[in-house]
Amino acid sequence: MAAHHGEAKPLAGGQSLVPMLAFRVATPSLIVDLRKLDELRQIKIAAGGVALGAMVRWRDILDDARLRIAHPLLVAAVEHVAHYQIRNRGTVGGSLAHADPAAELPGIAVTCEARIAVLGKSGARVIEAADFFRGPLMTALKPDEIITEIRFPAWPQARRFGFEEFARRQGDFALAGVALFYDGDSGGKAANAHVGAIGVADRPVRLPAVERVVNGSTIDAVTIAKAEAAASAAIDPGDDIHAGGAYRKALIGVMVERALKSASA
Ligand SMILES: Cc1cc2nc3c(=O)[nH]c(=O)nc-3n(C[C@H](O)[C@H](O)[C@H](O)COP(=O)(O)OP(=O)(O)OC[C@H]3O[C@@H](n4cnc5c(N)ncnc54)[C@H](O)[C@@H]3O)c2cc1C
Numbered sequence: 521m522a523a524h525h526g527e528a529k530p531l532a533g534g535q536s537l538v539p540m541l542a543f544r545v546a547t548p549s550l551i552v553d554l555r556k557l558d559e560l561r562q563i564k565i566a567a568g569g570v571a572l573g574a575m576v577r578w579r580d581i582l583d584d585a586r587l588r589i590a591h592p593l594l595v596a597a598v599e600h601v602a603h604y605q606i607r608n609r610g611t612v613g614g615s616l617a618h619a620d621p622a623a624e625l626p627g628i629a630v631t632c633e634a635r636i637a638v639l640g641k642s643g644a645r646v647i648e649a650a651d652f653f654r655g656p657l658m659t660a661l662k663p664d665e666i667i668t669e670i671r672f673p674a675w676p677q678a679r680r681f682g683f684e685e686f687a688r689r690q691g692d693f694a695l696a697g698v699a700l701f702y703d704g705d706s707g708g709k710a711a712n713a714h715v716g717a718i719g720v721a722d723r724p725v726r727l728p729a730v731e732r733v734v735n736g737s738t739i740d741a742v743t744i745a746k747a748e749a750a751a752s753a754a755i756d757p758g759d760d761i762h763a764g765g766a767y768r769k770a771l772i773g774v775m776v777e778r779a780l781k782s783a784s785a
Contacts, residue, residue: 522641524550526663531555532575532614535606560613560668565590569674574613574667582607591675593632593701596683597624603691613667616652619659622693622719624685625670626653630724631699631716634672640665653723679703680710680739682779685718686771694719695763698751698775700783702734710734715747715776720755720768729754730776739784747780748773 521528529548531537532555540546554560560575563584570591572581581587581598588595601607601615601624615625616636629636629649636647641664649670652660661667685697697718702710713734715727729750737743752773757765 521550521552521666522664524548528552528663530617530666532611532617533577533606533609535602535610536614536618536620554613554666563587567674570594570672571669572612572672573669574611574616576612578602578607578610581612589677591672593675593681593683593699594628594672596681597628597699600624600683600685600687600691600694600697606691612670616667616670617659617661619653619655619657619723620693621653621656621721621723622695622697623724624683624694624697624699624718627697627699627716627718627724628683629670629672630726631701631714632672633714634670636667637669637671638665639668644668646671650726655722676703680783682781682783684775684778684782686775696720696768696771696775698772698779700730700734700776700779702739702783705736708738709736710739711736715751717751717755717772717775720757720772725755727751727754727776734780739780744777744780748777751776 527549530552560573562573563576564571565586578598578601615623634649636652640662647660679701681701683699685694687694700715702713705711713731715730717727718724730747733747733750752769755772757768759765
């Protein structure tokens, strides 16, 4: 890849790259198939957290019963990814590298403060998810680098979480989606809230204004109403062919409301 000076592209599941080739959006001079790299296919679960190899497929995540305990928010999000056939081929690394602002895994990565391990000609490095996504289909990857792994911090068993998204049809990219979690403090109030949104900006984003509402509060109707309003106020999406900006602003509030209700139930 390095020898091709930015003109080479790795191929993972092909579920985004092949359509891009078909539409001539991508015209690489070389395609490098990663499928024979078995070491990129591992799911590692340890006390320190969960690591998914870049070639782990959506189906592998849904089939691994350990992940439902080790990272239930991740599994809840992946259940919304695309359709059966695409989940059989699409991969973790392909989704991160493709960086669709409405994709679930980038949203979970940013919300959970995951770290993305990459490898290139000048060696290995690790990039914080918050620094990895630079805009629609844009990342911090250099042309000769591939993603090798994504690492999630450990997930405490008592943690409360919710994942909600709205798409016109099951499996379509979300018009808007929310991933959130919080831990409980000794007085029964929420602490350590992490709230992320997809489909409402040029990349997945955290919603610190919503996190401030949730932290230190009991998750009741009053808190949920405040969080909903804070979410709508925090984003400023434009209009596109799928939805108007005002609609998305309203929708993100509803997603926060539903995710908090589900987390606290
Ligand atoms: C109809 C349809 C609906 C979909 N709906 C959703 C959805 O709801 N949610 C969602 O998240 N996704 C959705 N997808 C996308 C799907 O999840 C893809 O699997 C994913 O975006 C790309 O993964 P892939 O393995 O197929 O990557 P590929 O298509 O093989 O590659 C995508 C890009 O990533 C690069 N790449 C791949 N692997 C690496 C790596 N290890 N390191 C560096 N670069 C790499 C490629 O060069 C290419 O630029 C949908 C796709 C389709 C066709």
